Amino acid sequence: MTDCVFTAVSDRHPGVGLDEAPATPAWMAVFSLAMGVFGLLTAEYLPASLLTLMATDLSVSEALAGQAVTVTAVVALFAGLLVPGLTRGIDRRWVLLGFSTLMVASNLLVAISSSFAVLLLMRILLGIALGGFWSMAAAVAMRLVPNALLPRALSIIFSGIAIGTVVAVPLGSYLGGLYGWRSAFFAAAAVGMLTLAFQSFTLPRLAPRRPARLRTVLEVLLRPGIAMGMFGCVLVHSGHFAMFTYVRPFLEGTIGIGAQGLSLMLLGFGVANFVGTLLAGRLLERYPLATLVLMPALVGVAALALVLLPASLPGQAILLALWGLAFGGVPVAWSNWVASAVPDQAESAGGMVVASVQSAIATGAAAGGAVFSLGGSAGVFVAAAVVMLLAALLIALRVRVPSGHGVRQSEGALHL
Template sequence: MDATYDDDIIRPTAAWGAVLSMALCVAMLIASEFMPVSLLTPMAEGLHATEGQTGQAISISGLFAVAASMMITTLAGTLNRKWVMVAMTAFMLFSLMLVAAAPNFAVLMIGRALLGICIGGFWALATAVIMRLVPAQDVPRALALMYGGQAIAAAFAAPIGSYLGGILGWRAVFWALTPVVAINLVWHVVALPSLPARQKQDFRTMFALLKRPYFRRGLAACMLSWGSAFTMFTYLRPFLEKVTGVDVTTLSVLLLLLGCSGFIGTWAASRFLKGNLAPFLKLPALVMGGATVGLLLLGFSVVAAALFMAIWGAMNTMFSVIWMTWMSQNADDAPEAAGSLMVAAIQASILLGAVVGGLLLDSFSIQATFIGSIVLAVLAFVLIGNGQRMLKPKAA
């Protein structure tokens, strides 16, 4: 049942089961997309590539996610959004199987490209779908619940992946994800209500959004913030191994701490993100950039690294809810088009972060990669200011 208010039909029952199904899909997407972070070293060794090259497995998924996010609402046309989401989950399942069985680096990249299509398609529609599953006043809460899947993935995927990768090999980790994604696929079919396309989207709607100065500024700030985060996060394992000097067990514990801290961010998002969002927009760049500075200066200490990773992890989950809530409030007249642009911007930032971070790592040092992340965070903070210029002008 569509749980919002359509043009002339009142559907007051929120489809929370469908929201939970979306949350599981988020968890699996995050786990699938960023699992190479926790397995970067063994994957590089197994595929006879450098760590910087293997980091591009994240870049390639980002590249295809950008393309998919820009095209999905146009290509999907008038297709029922329920079945589009089901198809995206099926792509994720096939991608995991390809990656797990990859005999060489080329096949790995093909599998990651397919995952990118899933990422772009899912995220472009996700917020618009959530806006139809619950009443308008419950959208921030539903988004926080959906991004709870991100916290779960961050809490358990990376540390378990790192630990199991050390015991069973990195391929076994990707195979282990496939049955969960298969269950999620069935859950989508059962729980998601029929979601007929309300109107056919095209690129003109996106261009119209980009003509709005507040939306352009918000999109640029969002890109800088995400670029900063993933320039650092993609290469966190090499930093912890080379600078902090951790072994696989300690690495797994630190990644578990980072992930579990995400539950604090999810709770804070559902508790505090109400009313005026302007003061919250600069928090991700400020807090996560500050944590990266702390790691750069004090990361030789395991205790200090644990502290700053916990701070980073808590803000990481709140990060997504802040910006997607901003989108739902400031582009509520074109949520699918806005979702496409947001996802394209975010994935482009992740892609560039992984590419630039990899180049800095291979050409200079891991410290150079972290410095690049800090520079992007500073630029985001300066652009956002007090956040008011990112908000839709109030009607007179």
């Protein structure tokens, strides 16, 4: 099946997407995209580290407060599919700057929200920015660096995820404990302003090319092997975000940890996540399928251990770090898998990835809220562990990956 997927792409669209790369890399622009990833991830993940504080201040349950993640993910899902097509006649530079502006506005308005309903409305703006940005990030990177440097550029861009996990969530928890949860969103808005300024100076003009349409996304999804891979991607992200949304109530309930201790544990999670991102890059070069299987399997084992083993601060910290380490390479691994399968439809593939991941985030947060209401945070972790282990089994049996080390070659052929 692998040969059918990748050969069909190169035969049907020989050289498509390969003739648009520049002769010299625009590294500062690439770093500005990484900053965009960092800022968006900061804003999206903040409710996970501030859940208890937000729920108390806004007089809602923790399960309901967790839906601040869900609404953003649902909007991002549709934005990833629709925004590239709706903005197909606009210079991509201005579109990306627009996303950063929405990010800043969302964080500022959330910080001054007077009710939970208003807060949810403001998170819609973030969902538009998040989905639109993610759908275009890989396609824009392909136009900023030469073909041979694309993997490095993607690694830099995705490092924004790991750095955000290291810095943003623990810092949000720390600021929330000292100055209230609203201060964390003011800080996220400041990060967004820096990102907007940096992108304004570094992003070149990027005239729109080969516009993505919803029909194209559906055609890509129907290619052999793509739907099963996307289903595996959805399962892995659903399990992770179900747990991550309710990690604070879980740790508070099991070991009675305070705000500063929680910040340190989340910092450990983030550092391990960053290390996992670096390790995954090397593992994927040699053992792509084994790496895709191992990551969710380790997260599932760590989740079960967090619930079943006697709770202690050192033990929970180690298991949380194992979770972060194992999940660190997931975004890079799945994005590389999709890029290998559909190099001729970069924005369409980006929209498909956004739809898959954001639907997983929404499903994970919503289902996690339902399970949380019935079985508490421990029930969420057990259910998510089962999902992760099933995802690992599905990937091992049904997902096919390219066996070579590159997706794009100067000759325009795929080497598997």
